[in-house]
Amino acid sequence: MGRVLGRVFLLLLLIAILAGGGLVWFDYLNVIDAKTILAPVYRLIGLQPRSQTETGEEEFLSLDAERLAIRLEALELRxxxxxxxxxxxxxxxxxxxxxxxxxxxxxxxxxxxxxxFNAMVEDADIRSRNVEQNARYLNGMPPERAVGIITNMNDQDAIDVLRKTEEIAQAEGSASIVSYWLSLMPPERAAELQRKMAGRPSLRD
Incomplete structure (x- = not known):
């Protein structure tokens, strides 16, 4: 029984020593403020008690200035x-x-x-209508007079009229007068028109 009590006492003493040492260490690190409690112990062993460090107004101002600088830097980055x-x-x-x-x-x-493009198409349509109108007009007059008019046309206009006359005849199922017109023309002029008609596309193409 006595040995058990002795061990308990030693454990309690060890705990008290560890607690006191921890208290002194935490006070030294300023984790806790135990200077008031430890002052009598320091005096008992002949040491000068540590005084509480007080934060002055300048330190507070410095901290505020630092915080302000950090905020200003953040604002600048933003x-x-x-x-x-x-x-x-x-x-x-x-x-x-x-x-x-x-x-x-x-x-x-x-x-x-x-x-x-639309203007070109419109011009082509107008020209096609004019060529058809001329072809019908020439087809209705005496052949000799029609040949005289066609002979005096430029090559393209003459070719367009001759081709349109053939198209009208095919559409109406009648005989074309183009061959007769060519036979009444001077041979050189008729040969030239026939040669160009064979090589040039028609107006509708």
Whole structure:
């Protein structure tokens, strides 16, 4: 029984020593403030008690200034990011505007080509109607007079009239007078027109 009590006492003493040592160490590290408790112990063993370090007003101001500097630095970084994004947006907007301008110019070019094509088609239609009207008009007059008019035409107009006359005859199921007209023409003129008619596409092509 006595041995057990002795061991208990030794364990309690060891715990007290460890607790005291830990208390002194934590106080030294300023983790806890135990200077008031430890002051009598320091005096008992002849040591000068440690005084509590007080934070002065200047230190508080320094901490506030440091916090303010950190916030200002963060704001500066944020402003730099915003400025960079603004520059990227401006650059992107310039690219979009350039693309829109290019598309507008291409659209104008396409519109001009379409208008030019439509004008050509309209001119071709007008010419085709005029050629048909002339062919019908010549087909209704005496052959000798019609041949005189055709002979004085330029080659392309004469060829177009002759071909249109043949087309009208085929469509109406009647005999074409083109061969008779050619027989009434001077041989050189008739041969030249026939040669060119064989090599040139028709007006409708």
């Amino acid at each position: 402003n730099m990011e915003i400025e960079q994004k603004e520059e990227e947006l401006v650059s992107r907007q310039d690219q979009i505007e350039q693309m829109a301008q290019d598309l507008e110019e291409r659209q104008k070019a396409l519109d001009e080509r379409e208008n030019s």
